[in-house]
Amino acid sequence: MATTVPEPPKIEERRDPSGIGIDSGNGGRRNLVPAGGDLRSVKDYAPPPASTGIWVVLASITMTFAAFTSALIVRQGSALDWRHLSLPRILFFNTLLLLASSITLEVARRQVGSFMSGRRDAVAHPARWLYLTLFLGLLFVAGQYVAWLQLRAQGLFLATNPNSSFFYVLTAAHALHVLGGLGGLMRVISRFNRSILRKSTLDATSLYWHFMDVLWVYLLLLLWIKL
Amino acid sequence: MHDMSAHAAEHHAPTSFIRQHVFSLDHKVIGKQYYGLALVAVLVGMVLSWLMRIHLAWTNYPIPGLHLLSANGAPGNVMTPEYYLQLMTMHATIMVFFVLTTAPFAAFGNYFLPIQVGAEDMPFPHFNMMSFWVTFVGFLVLMSSFFVSDGPTLGGWTQYAPLSAIGSASGPGQGTGVVLWAAAICIFCIGQLLGSLNFITTTLDMRTKGMSMWRLPLSAWAWFITSVMGLTAFAVLMPATILLILDHVAGTSFFVPSGLVLNDQLQPHSGGSTLLWQHLFWFFGHPEVYIAIVPGMGIVSHILVTNMRRPMLSHRVLVYSMGALAVLSYMVYGHHMFVSGMNPVSSLAFSFPTLIITIPSTIIVLIWMGSIYGSKLRINTASLFALGFVSMFISGGVSGFFLAQPSIDIMLHATYFVVGHFHLVMAVAAIFGIFGGTYFWFPKMFGRMMNETLGKVHFWLTFVGTYCIFMPFHYLGIAGNVRRYQAFVDDYLQPLIPVHRFITIAALLTGAAQLIFLYNLFHSRFWGKPATDNPWEATSLEWSTPTTPPPHNNFGDKLPEVFHDPYQYGVESSTGDYVMQASPEKVKSAHDEA
Numbered sequence: 001m002a003t004t005v006p007e008p009p010k011i012e013e014r015r016d017p018s019g020i021g022i023d024s025g026n027g028g029r030r031n032l033v034p035a036g037g038d039l040r041s042v043k044d045y046a047p048p049p050a051s052t053g054i055w056v057v058l059a060s061i062t063m064t065f066a067a068f069t070s071a072l073i074v075r076q077g078s079a080l081d082w083r084h085l086s087l088p089r090i091l092f093f094n095t096l097l098l099l100a101s102s103i104t105l106e107v108a109r110r111q112v113g114s115f116m117s118g119r120r121d122a123v124a125h126p127a128r129w130l131y132l133t134l135f136l137g138l139l140f141v142a143g144q145y146v147a148w149l150q151l152r153a154q155g156l157f158l159a160t161n162p163n164s165s166f167f168y169v170l171t172a173a174h175a176l177h178v179l180g181g182l183g184g185l186m187r188v189i190s191r192f193n194r195s196i197l198r199k200s201t202l203d204a205t206s207l208y209w210h211f212m213d214v215l216w217v218y219l220l221l222l223l224w225i226k227l
Numbered sequence: 228m229h230d231m232s233a234h235a236a237e238h239h240a241p242t243s244f245i246r247q248h249v250f251s252l253d254h255k256v257i258g259k260q261y262y263g264l265a266l267v268a269v270l271v272g273m274v275l276s277w278l279m280r281i282h283l284a285w286t287n288y289p290i291p292g293l294h295l296l297s298a299n300g301a302p303g304n305v306m307t308p309e310y311y312l313q314l315m316t317m318h319a320t321i322m323v324f325f326v327l328t329t330a331p332f333a334a335f336g337n338y339f340l341p342i343q344v345g346a347e348d349m350p351f352p353h354f355n356m357m358s359f360w361v362t363f364v365g366f367l368v369l370m371s372s373f374f375v376s377d378g379p380t381l382g383g384w385t386q387y388a389p390l391s392a393i394g395s396a397s398g399p400g401q402g403t404g405v406v407l408w409a410a411a412i413c414i415f416c417i418g419q420l421l422g423s424l425n426f427i428t429t430t431l432d433m434r435t436k437g438m439s440m441w442r443l444p445l446s447a448w449a450w451f452i453t454s455v456m457g458l459t460a461f462a463v464l465m466p467a468t469i470l471l472i473l474d475h476v477a478g479t480s481f482f483v484p485s486g487l488v489l490n491d492q493l494q495p496h497s498g499g500s501t502l503l504w505q506h507l508f509w510f511f512g513h514p515e516v517y518i519a520i521v522p523g524m525g526i527v528s529h530i531l532v533t534n535m536r537r538p539m540l541s542h543r544v545l546v547y548s549m550g551a552l553a554v555l556s557y558m559v560y561g562h563h564m565f566v567s568g569m570n571p572v573s574s575l576a577f578s579f580p581t582l583i584i585t586i587p588s589t590i591i592v593l594i595w596m597g598s599i600y601g602s603k604l605r606i607n608t609a610s611l612f613a614l615g616f617v618s619m620f621i622s623g624g625v626s627g628f629f630l631a632q633p634s635i636d637i638m639l640h641a642t643y644f645v646v647g648h649f650h651l652v653m654a655v656a657a658i659f660g661i662f663g664g665t666y667f668w669f670p671k672m673f674g675r676m677m678n679e680t681l682g683k684v685h686f687w688l689t690f691v692g693t694y695c696i697f698m699p700f701h702y703l704g705i706a707g708n709v710r711r712y713q714a715f716v717d718d719y720l721q722p723l724i725p726v727h728r729f730i731t732i733a734a735l736l737t738g739a740a741q742l743i744f745l746y747n748l749f750h751s752r753f754w755g756k757p758a759t760d761n762p763w764e765a766t767s768l769e770w771s772t773p774t775t776p777p778p779h780n781n782f783g784d785k786l787p788e789v790f791h792d793p794y795q796y797g798v799e800s801s802t803g804d805y806v807m808q809a810s811p812e813k814v815k816s817a818h819d820e821a
Contacts, residue, residue, distance in 0.1 A: 049350030049428045056424050056458060063462035067507060071470060074503045075481060081498035159478035162498060169473065173466070 048200035054207050061177065065215060068173065072166050072226060085163040085227040087220075088150040094143035095220060098178075101136035102213045104129050105185075109206050112192060116199060130189050133209070137182050144175050163227045170219055174212070181209050240779035250360070252352035253779060257359050258338030259672065264363060265330035265661075268321050271370075273738050275318040282306045284724065284731035286714040297378050299399070309399045311713035312381035316400075317373070319384035320408065322654060324415050325366050327519035330661045331526060332457070333362070333422055336450040338672060340426060342769040343447045345435025345787050345809075347780045349425040358425070362418035369411035372404045380404035383711070385512065385563075388482030388504035392474040393496065396489050406475050409468040416465040419457050426454030435768075437789035441543070442808065444767045444793040445532070448546045449525020452553045456514045456521070459557070464511035467504065474499070505564050513560035516653045517552055520620075523660025524549060524591060527613040530667050531595060533765045534610040535602040536804055538794040540594050548587035548594075555584040565633045566640045574633040581631040588624055592617065608682030609763075612663035615690050616656050622694075623652025626701060641711070644704025650697045662689070662744070669748075670762045674775045675755030681747045685740060692737025699726050764805055767793055771809045 076082055108129030115126040148168065156164040184205040191197040241247050251257060281290055289304035300310030341349055349355045372379035377399035382391045386408065395402030430443070430451040443451070470481040474496070482504045483496035532539060539545055561569065561577030595617050604610060626648040630636050639645060662685075669677050708715070708723050715724055761770040773783040787809035798814045800806040806814045 049432045052432050053351065053424055053428045056427050060420050060423075060458050060462040063459050064466050067463040067466045067510075071466070071481065071503055071507065074500050074506065075498075078484075078500035078503070079498040081480075081485065158473070159480070162480065165473070165479040165481065169470070173469075 048198065050198070050200040050204040054204035057208065058211050061211070061215070065170075065173070065219070068166075068170055069222060072170075072222070075162055075166070076226060079162055081161055083161045083163050085156065085161075085167060087167075087224060087227065088147040090143055090147050090150065091220060094140050094147070095216065097136050097140045097143060098213050098216055101133045101140065102210050104136060105133040105206050105209050108133060109202055112197070112202060113199065116197070127189060127192055130185065130192070134182060134185050134189070137178060137185065137209075141175055141178055141182070144171055147171070167223060167227060170223065174216060174219055177215070178212050181205070181212050184208060250356055252348070252356050254337050254341050254349045254352070254355060255672075255777065255781075257355055258334050258336070260359050261329050261334035261337060261362070264359075264366060265326050265334055268325035268329070268366065269658075272318050272321040272326060273741070275314045275321070277735060277738060278306070279311060279314050279318065280727075280731040280734045282311055282713065283715070284728040286716075296373070299376075300378050306713070308713040309381055310378065312383070312398075312711070313379045313400050313404075315711065316381055316383050316408075317369075317379050320369060320412075323384055323515065323519065324412065325362075325369075327654060327657045328419065328457075328515070329362065331522035331657055331664065332450065332453050332518060333358070333419070335446075335526060335661075335664050335668065336426060336453070336522060337422070339668065339769055340447055340450050341429055341433065342772065342777060342781050343444050343767055344430060344433055345438050345768050345782070345789060346429060346433035347782070347786070350428045350433060351421075351425050354421045355425050358418045358421035360418075361414055361421065365411045365414035365418060368407055368414060372400070372407040372411075375400075375403045375407065377402065378404060380408045382408075385508055386471070386504070387508075388471070388474075388501045389484060389487055389494075389496075389499070391504070392471060392482045392499075393487070393489065393494050394475060396492060396494070402475075406472055409471045409475075413465055413468040413472070416461040416468070419461045420465075423454040423458040423461070426450055427458065430454075435786050435789060438768075438808075442789055442792055444525075445528040445539070445542070445545060446522075446525040449522050449528075449549060452549050453518050453521045456518050456553050456556065460511045460514040460518065463507060467507035467511070470507075471504070502564075502567060502569065505567055506560075509560040509563045510557070512563065514553070514556040516649070517556040519657045520653055520660075521549055521552060523616060523657045526660050526664040526667075527616045528595070529767070530609045530613040530663050531599065531604075532794045532796070533667075533763050534605040534607065534613075535598060536605070536796040537598070537602055538792075538796065539598045542792075542794070545591060545594050548590045551587040552584065552591075555580055555587070559584055562631060562633075562636070565636045571633070578631060578633055582628075585624070585628060585631070588620075592621055592624070607666070607763075608677070608679055608686055609663050609667035611683065611686045611690075612659050612666060615686065616659040616663060618690075619651050619656040619659055619693070622698070623648055623650070623656060627652060639704055641709050642704035643700040643708045643710050646710050647697050647700025647704060650700070651693075655693050655697065659689075662686075665748070667763070668769075669751065670758030671769055671772075671775055671777070673752050673755075674758055675751050675753075676758050676762065677751040677755060678747050681743055685743045685747065688740035688743070689737060692733055692740060695733035696730055696737060699730055702726065761807075764803060766791070766795055766805050766807045768808055771807050 108126065111126040111129055148171070151164065151167065156167075158165055158168045188197060188202055188205050191201065241251070241253075246252070248256065251260075278290060278293065281288065287305050290301070290306070291304060293301040293304045293306065297310060297313075300307055300313060306314075337349075337355070341347070369379075377395065380386070380391070380400040381398050382401065382405060386405065390397040390401065391405050393401070394405075430447065434440075434443075470479075473479045474481050474483060478495065480496040480499040482501055483494060483499040484501060485497035485499075487494040487496065528539065528545060558580040559577060561573055562581045564577075565574050599614075626644065630639060630645065630648060666677055666682055669675070703723055703726055704710075706723055708720060712720075715721065715727070758775055760772065760775045763770075768787055768789070769777075771787055772778070772781060788811075789808045790811050791806055791808050793808060795806045795808075795814065797804055798806055800810075800812055800814045802810070806812055
């Protein structure tokens, strides 16, 4: 008995929506309408550069802290002067602050997202959560400063011993990056208030912020284990 | 996206002088600014090398006017040994960072990468502008060390610890000089990280319709690969310089071991690791030499293909080989440390990848030579410099086989053999790439042709002169002539001084020959023959801009669409033996790889 095998429906070849597929051009764009070109058709080709760019930024920050980490490990291996250093308690509180700021930022991102996509009635004050994140971030940096003061009170300065050197260098480098993130958040808020915020800017900023979070947890573990 | 309209109107050409020429956001202007910076830097670096060469050949001979440069460093116009080392350090730092990294990568890459991928600009123009100005500030900070009381640092461009980390006790310039050096390099790293960010996102996100990765010209591939290397390498050097500065100004002990006695003084540091600096530095330092050379490879391949009128034997293998160089460059850095007292097992582990990295280099060279063989290469200044690059790269590369083996390297490491090796394979080869790129792209950048006769005279003088300078270095090295000495007073070195005099004369003459280039550059800029849009009958997108030089947004009112592989030569089309990437014309292509 002959059977008829139904032909499977043809699947149309679709461009990789990420746009960075090896075989597709991306329709070079800079959030601009090319004169004579249609924005919508261009939009379909490429992701906003910020969403690629932020990964590039994170890669370079990762390399920087990898270098610091390897310096710490090599320095510890060669040292006879490695001392134990008990971390200031406030660091754990700061960690909670930073983790909480990531959560508030995620809420903010969703709220701003639905606000920007038109559902304005559902969200009353989407910027409120952004301000809260900013506040928690500032509190974190202030908390780190308090941690430095506490170390100083114990008589541990930058040059006292290698442990304190690495503690100050790593926390300061991280705090500088957090300050950069705070600058990014302020830029997001200001652009949002002027209604010129791009979704990609918000996404890139929150990715950076979460990365700062993960980086801090990593550093805390490193300092806790090694120092 | 409710903010699009605000951005749509953004890309108007700036009208104020400051925005047009100084703090410009236009990648083309930024590329030219980088080129200008590299030109100033290379002249400074070359004059420093002259002073050193004169001192080496005629030790204690007064050089007129030298005391103007430094009263302490040259009493009675005679260079002190310390001042020789200070000049050597500055020569190397200026050349490696501000010439070999800025010109082939940042200058040409900034100008041509966005055009070659078919974009209006880089995605982050403000970062791009900052990238140049930060680099410029880095250069000023470095140069300012000439003007502090005891002059610039004498520690060599590698700034080995502990001498670099214990302050002025270790010599003139080792106090403020090192801090300025480290600060300049730290600033430079920030500039190059911003640049790499733009280069990577431009290549990934800004390609025009139809421009797949395999349709990128070889030069664009080279800039892309280099920017990935730059991103990882400079991100490691930057923290290293910060730790070095802290050892200086904050009294930390990252790199200074305990119990170090210098000039009968016990140093206050404790427990640091001197090898740590070398590891951090060379993890950056080896990729850095590929950051200098890979853009040159791309530029030279681009020039050769255009003048051979046929594609490379294999476009893809060439790209893969450049990528392999980039990956391997991180695994070989230990070969700079064979004589550092590192564990011999580690030396062996670094020796294998060092020998392996010769394989992609050899593949690249064989592809060039195989492609040139039998082609009717059009001889012009650009293609001559491209051939010169290949020649330098081979000559300098061959000595690399010797140095890759720890047992031979231990004997040759501290001699002029290494000086000859890296100058040929990295420095001069990259300079030939810059010259080739200049003669090739000048018509597009300035709308005028450079003088071909002067260009060829410049090529031959430079080519012959360069070999006269750097080939004898290998001979000196095998004869045991140690490097970094300011005078050769030992018995066994005395007979080698005539060779040094020959090298010095060759260096002065070759340097003087560069005046021809400078004259050609500036004269052609204003009075050269007007260039057509596509003088070399090339195919890539930079030659299909509506005007020459390209308009502010590169392609006028419509972005190009790409229909072909980058190098469609040797075909029959309405334009001749080539078809441009942006031309919709259908041709029968024997070489279509993608």
